[in-house]
Each structure stands twice: as C-alpha cells, then as structure tokens.
Amino acid sequence: MEKLPPRIKLADVARLAGVSASTVSRVLSNPGLVAEATRSAVIEAVEASGYRVNHAARNLRKQRTGSVVALVPNLGNPFFAKILDGMGRELASAGYDLLVADTMDGQGRHIALQRFLDPSRADGIILLDGLVPAEDLLGGIEIPPVVTACEWIEDADLPRVMFDNHEGGRMAVRHLRDLGHRHVGLIGGPEENVLHKARLAGAGAAAPDVRLTVFSGDFTLQAGHAAAMQWQALPPAERPGAIFAFSDEMACAFVATLQRHGFSVPRDVSVVGFDDIELVSHLSPALTTIRQPKREIGRQAARIILERIEGRDVPPMTLLEPRLMLRETTAPA
C-alpha cells in the first residue's frame, strides 16, 4: 500500500493563499463578504490544492446532514423505482443526497425505524409505507420533518402526496359500466391497506347499478393468478364479465392465467389494471389501466420535504390526478 498524503483541509488552503481559514470558508459559502482580490487568490489556492470540504465537519457545525431518507415497504418492488427516480433527481438538484431503506425485514416484519428518525441522520423523511404505527412518528422524541407519499397514515397529521385513488377506482368502474358491464369483479389489496380502502370506496361510489364482487389480493402476481382460478371456479352465470384489479401485476397475471385456460380477453372478460407500469402497454392485448404518475409523485414528495426542511408551511395534501389509459383489454359486455 502506498502512503497517501494527508487530506487537504481548510487550514492548508488558507496557508497556501496567505489568509485565515475563516476567509477561505467565506469564499466558499458566502463569497460576497470577501474582497475581490482576496477571493480570487483563495479560489486559485482551492483549485491548486484540490481541496474538498469534509462533510462530517460541516454537518456537525451546521447541524444538518444534507440527506433525505426514503422509507419504502419493499425496495425490490419495481413500482417504487420510478418514484425514487423522480425523487432522486429533485433532491440532487437541491444538493441533497437520497438515502433509501426498507421498512420491512426479509420476512416481511416491520423493523424499528428509530434508527432513521433522527435529525443527526437525515434532514427529512419521505415515508412510502402506510402501515407504520403513528406513535413511532410522534413519540416525545425530536424527529426530522416527515411527509408521506403514495400511501399515508390515517391517524397521523402528516403532509400527504398521493394519487387520487378514490377517483381512480371510480373511473375504472365507470368505464366498465359505460361498456355495459353490470357485474364487476375487484381484485383488491390487503384489507388494512389505505390504497385498497380508497380504491374500493371509489369503485363502490361509481355507479349504484353495478354489482361488485371482491376477490381478495395483495397486489402481487400470485394474487392475480389466484383470482383467475377463483373466477373460473364460479358457475358461468356468476362470473363477473369485467375485472378491475388494484395493480397491473395482478391484472397481468389474471389475464395470462385465463388465456392459458382457453379464455380470451377481452372477449370473455374485460380487465382494467391500476398503475400503468411501462411493460403493460407493450403486451398483447395491451392492458387498459389507470395511470399513476409515479415519477411525479416522487418529485412532488421531494419538493415538499425540502419546503418542510426549510421550515416553510406546506399543503396538508397534494393530490395527483388519475388518467384512464384506454387500451385493448376492455370491450362492450
């Protein structure tokens, strides 16, 4: 191992430029305070020495961390990738780092979040999991500002950034009704999930003359497959002629399973998904679905946490509009 030269610090630059460390610091963070001649000498010394600030020292002194942590229920779920993407760009352009962490362990148990709810670890928190106990976020201790995105926590008074799930649910069922369907099957999420509840309520509010049959699910491919098996097992007269799945993955698996058993979509059954993940528009038949602007949710959540970090007030709720992507899996009854 070669011996590395010790890292350059502020004092070294100061010596090189013939000024004090304070002056160098000012040139770097508040150049207006320093006389033109001194300033350029300092800049030259900074460049000549290849100085880079030590973040730990700066953060300690300034009592901030320069990073925001995103807590997701499952990092492996591709759904969050686009959201993190939007978030990451927005934060990066404001000079913040994005830290990500899972709220669940390998076995799907919620882990202790105390570790992240600490002002010395992150300046702000973006929470994408609606099932975190509210008391974790309010307990007497001092925690950084929090905003919830996508999901939200019902009994906590935190700013929310979310898609209009109720309207999305309404829109899907309304679309099917307009096609003449009067019996719609829903493939839902976990019952305690806030997204599930909102979409279900929206679906129910869409039209009084549409009968709804709920197949339970959990947003996964497996759940879509299971729902298709249940659907087939029903006597033909009892089978809903249309299906609204609360995630595109469930919708895809539902369609594929039926196809494999000789049914045809949309001839035998119409299907609407939810999310509009990119892939589904490139399948055959292309999935009709409710689009969630995922990147935009990430961006907005980032903007809002930045406002909160600056101490400004933010709207209690930012609602993003749904959009029906009309494609090939729905047809008249």
Next chain:
Amino acid sequence: MEKLPPRIKLADVARLAGVSASTVSRVLSNPGLVAEATRSAVIEAVEASGYRVNHAARNLRKQRTGSVVALVPNLGNPFFAKILDGMGRELASAGYDLLVADTMDGQGRHIALQRFLDPSRADGIILLDGLVPAEDLLGGIEIPPVVTACEWIEDADLPRVMFDNHEGGRMAVRHLRDLGHRHVGLIGGPEENVLHKARLAGAGAAAPDVRLTVFSGDFTLQAGHAAAMQWQALPPAERPGAIFAFSDEMACAFVATLQRHGFSVPRDVSVVGFDDIELVSHLSPALTTIRQPKREIGRQAARIILERIEGRDVPPMTLLEPRLMLRETTAPA
C-alpha cells in the same frame, strides 16, 4: 411552534450518571473497559434520558461516514430494484446506510461523479454503470474503495461482481440449437455496453453451425417492438426461426408485437429472454429466459465493498452462474 428542549448529548448523560463523558462513550462503544457498577449506572442514565448519538460528530471523529453509495445508470429501471434490495439488506445488517444516485441526468448525459467519490461522503462505492470513464475513478485524488457490479469497466482494475454473461449467451443459443434452430436473431444492447459484448461473444461461441443475425437494441421495450417490425419486414425465408433478446423487456415487446400482427409464439418463432424479471413467468405464453440472480448480485456486491472498507483483500471477480428457465416461448424448429 413549541419550543423543543435542546437535544441530549453525551455530557448530559454523563452528568446524570455522575461520571465523565469519556466513560459514557466507552460504555456505548467498548463496554468491556468499564467496571460493572459504573456501566449499569450509565446504561440507566442513557435510557432515562433517551440519548441518541450525534452521527455527524461521531463520523467526524472516527473519519468515516457509515454509508455506501450505489451509482446506477437509471434508478427508474426496475431491473435495479431487486439489486438494490439485496444490497440494502446486506448493508443494513452491517450497520451501513445505502445512498443511491443516478449516474445520468434527465437527458441521459453522464453527470460528474466527483461529488460522490469523496471519503467524507461515503465509505465505499458500488458502481453499476460500465460507461463511467476510468480516469474519474483513478485520478490522483483520494477516493473511497469502489466495486463494480453487473456491469464493469474494462480498463480499470476494480473488483467485479457479475453474472456470467458469456455463459448466459452461450446457453440461450445452445438451447435454441438443441431445438433444431439453425438461424437465430439476436436483439442486442448498445454496442459499447459490456453486457452486450459479453452476451454476443457467448452467443457466437455456442455453436459454429448456427447463423446469427443481429437486430440492434438498447434493452428497452421500444427496441423489442422495433426488432419485431424489422423481423416481419424480412422475406419469410430470411426470418430467423428463433430470437434471443438480451433483456426480458425486449423479448416481451417482441412477442407482443408479433402476436398483434397475427403471428404465434412459439409456433412461428421461438423466443428466449434475459434477466428473468418476475412478471415474465406470469404471462401467456410464459417467457423462456436466462435468469440473473439479481438480489444475489446486490448482496455479493455489498459484502465485497464491506470487505474493502475493512481493508481486506477481495477476489478480483465474483461470477454468478446463469440458469435457463425453460418455459413456453421456445419450441422445436
């Protein structure tokens, strides 16, 4: 705004326990050095006061950051989600935070990575982008240890964690040959991409009697669609009877586009993908593909960067084995 009590620090706990700050620090980081009686008094004081260490201060003093940064070419690509997942869990269990950042801006231009290549920002770097100029990683300045994962940098001597792309390519073409295909179309990635080169070489090495026709691509759905249009435009005698796409997304789009134009898979053409993203096993027909153990790649990369952080030597290359997932999109010629 309510007035918050000032944050508890080490000195406060020390006063409460009737000892010095040094002793409290020792109890927390090296309990063996402290007498049993003192230790329990300190622990009690820590709990009573709700003390939490200040990371900036600790990091400054210890000259480390407690975090590892993963640099990905496109955070929005769901392919990376599973990798980050494996990585995140492994790092978390070692007490490290995972920072993520994109190596590209919104327009697909590479951004300056200097910002992350800084020992005061991260203790280690996991690079998932093979197109970063090698000089950025070697230039005179001191940077944290780096490992490359998935992709790698040809002219840099950095530890690599990767899937055996050559063997994956070989396996796919061999499988098609075994089914009787003697003309295989490849839908590749960008020409300068290392994954593309390795898979292409593997495909070429599979069998001397198989003719290969390359359709250019870039791993995206759009590229798969474009390749399907090109395929159809060929005179039937010139159309490869089998296709090996270098990503599942391209394979899916290829299949769907052909289906939409009245062709049938695998009757008219056999298709093999690459990656084994979860969704493709739940389509109809289910995609035959080469599985990449994505979570495992993340885990291994994390392990290796942790070793490097500890200063230990690591193998220059960690190769993960391919596996052919035989499903429904391939059939005898």
Next chain:
DNA sequence: CACTGGCCTGAAATCGATTGCAAGAATTTC
C-alpha cells in the same frame, strides 16, 4: 512495608468547518 502491575476513570486534545465578535483599514460625511 515498599514496589510493581492491573484496572478504572477523567482531563484534555482532536476531528475540520463555520461564525459571532471585534479590530484595523478604507471610505464617506460634515
């Protein structure tokens, strides 16, 4: 009984940048 060694503990230095304060220089005002 004096001495050596081990065990605990506290004082103080240290990590490196930021910033309030005050002093000296330069400029303006009357």
Next chain:
DNA sequence: GAAATTCTTGCAATCGATTTCAGGCCAGTG
C-alpha cells in the same frame, strides 16, 4: 481634518463524540 460608517479580515469559540495519556486506587509480591 476629524468623526462616523462601511468593508475586510482574523481570532477564538463552537458543534459533539472519541481517544490518548496519565493518575488514582487496589491487590499481589518479595
């Protein structure tokens, strides 16, 4: 030309935890 401002700049304190060093205490040994 003296007094009042305004600019610049450096000194020294500060952020909070860790760690070196040295000293106090106690037990064991010759």
